[in-house]
Amino acid sequence: TSGSVATSPIDSSDDAYSIPVSIGTPAQVLNLDLDTGSSDLWVFSSLTTASEVNGQNIYTPSKSSTSKLVSGATWKVKYGDESTSSGVVYTDKVTVGGITASSQAVEVAKTVSASFTSNSDIDGLIGMGFDSLNSAKPSAVPTFFDNIIGNLDSPVFTADLKHNKAGSYDFGVIDSSKYTGSLTYVAVDTDPGYWKFTSSGYGIGSAAFKSTSVVGIADTGTTLLYLDTAIVKAYYATVSGASNSATYGGWVFKCSATLPNFVFGVGSAKITIPGSYINYSPVTTGSSTCFGGLQDSTDIGINIFGDVALKAAFVVFDGSDTPRLGWASK
Ligand SMILES: CSC[C@H](NC(=O)[C@H](Cc1ccccc1)OC(=O)N1CCC(N)CC1)C(=O)N[C@@H](CC1CCCCC1)[C@@H](O)COc1ccncc1
Numbered sequence: 001t002s003g004s005v006a007t008s009p010i011d012s013s014d015d016a017y018s019i020p021v022s023i024g025t026p027a028q029v030l031n032l033d034l035d036t037g038s039s040d041l042w043v044f045s046s047l048t049t050a051s052e053v054n055g056q057n058i059y060t061p062s063k064s065s066t067s068k069l070v071s072g073a074t075w076k077v078k079y080g081d082e083s084t085s086s087g088v089v090y091t092d093k094v095t096v097g098g099i100t101a102s103s104q105a106v107e108v109a110k111t112v113s114a115s116f117t118s119n120s121d122i123d124g125l126i127g128m129g130f131d132s133l134n135s136a137k138p139s140a141v142p143t144f145f146d147n148i149i150g151n152l153d154s155p156v157f158t159a160d161l162k163h164n165k166a167g168s169y170d171f172g173v174i175d176s177s178k179y180t181g182s183l184t185y186v187a188v189d190t191d192p193g194y195w196k197f198t199s200s201g202y203g204i205g206s207a208a209f210k211s212t213s214v215v216g217i218a219d220t221g222t223t224l225l226y227l228d229t230a231i232v233k234a235y236y237a238t239v240s241g242a243s244n245s246a247t248y249g250g251w252v253f254k255c256s257a258t259l260p261n262f263v264f265g266v267g268s269a270k271i272t273i274p275g276s277y278i279n280y281s282p283v284t285t286g287s288s289t290c291f292g293g294l295q296d297s298t299d300i301g302i303n304i305f306g307d308v309a310l311k312a313a314f315v316v317f318d319g320s321d322t323p324r325l326g327w328a329s330k
Contacts, residue, residue: 024064
């Protein structure tokens with residue numbers, strides 16, 4: 001089997017990308033953030049503390065004839081941006097892009113942190129990382145990808161994210177009409193559970209490409225591109241007036257600045273991120289100071305190829321026995 005689901009940016013800054021996910025019988029549709037940087041499928045629910053729900057769609061297990069409590073199971077996640085959520089576990093029917101997992105672990109939130117409450121565009125996450133990142137206790141529960149991979153024509157899903165418009169996630173098929181040229185594959189290290197790979201270097205604007213190994217994760221759930229200090233400094237050295245602001249917690253510049261393209265290498269292939277994607281957004285609404293889409297990864301401890309990078313490419317997440325990532329321009 002194979003399937004496809006449209007994915008849309010939640011706002012004009014492409015802060016995150018959500019997909020409609022059907023849960024239960026009859027179907028309850030929630031908008032979840034497909035996140036290759038984590039491995040819990042969790043949702044706002046009828047069990048979520050009422051004061052922590054603010055406009056999100058919720059999953060009500062008691063209204064689903066196919067829901068089952070997983071007795072004794074709990075979960076608790078904490079993300080890189082310090083946001084958290086926790087709760088209990090049900091199994092139920094889950095359908096994405098026409099593909100159904102008949103008994104998917106659905107982690108039902110009893111509590112969520114303020115940043116989730118304040119984001120009415122996201123009703124939860126569908127983690128597509130490796131099982132080692134799953135937070136369920138006393139034992140990890142399989143991801144949606146784990147549950148469907150055996151039925152897929154090919155053990156893959158692909159990401160075709162776009163700037164300010166709908167893209168798609170495909171399951172079980174690589175649609176060659178969605179990219180140009182050929183796919184270049186690179187090995188994935190599944191420790192500690194991210195889609196971690198080694199980029200072969202970078203180029204800033206028209207400057208010569210620098211061949212150097214840059215280890216990072218392909219993470220659909222992270223908005224920006226986070227790389228080593230040296231690369232980030234070299235990039236913003238070409239943007240007059242750019243500075244690393246303590247006030248705003250990162251590199252900022254005049255919104256009117258012209259930003260150079262940023263190229264990253266995958267094997268012998270090169271992916272070009274348009275400079276405009278790195279003009280991420282005003283630091284506050286209406287400000288003429290803009291926050292960069294390329295930021296320093298030092299405080300995170302890992303380089304992250306987030307949406308700013310992913311939306312410049314067509315990416316194959318290959319979950320075969322030897323996991324790998326395929327990259328192509330588009
Ligand atoms: C550098 S990991 C920070 C990253 N979270 C982000 O990227 C959020 C995403 C967001 C959230 C809500 C609204 C808009 C955007 O956005 C920002 O942080 N920014 C955008 C807005 C900008 N002003 C500041 C920077 C992150 O935890 N991702 C995790 C998934 C994420 C969690 C929060 C909800 C949305 C999904 C995940 O993949 C990676 O988990 C880890 C990474 C590293 N160790 C531990 C966990």
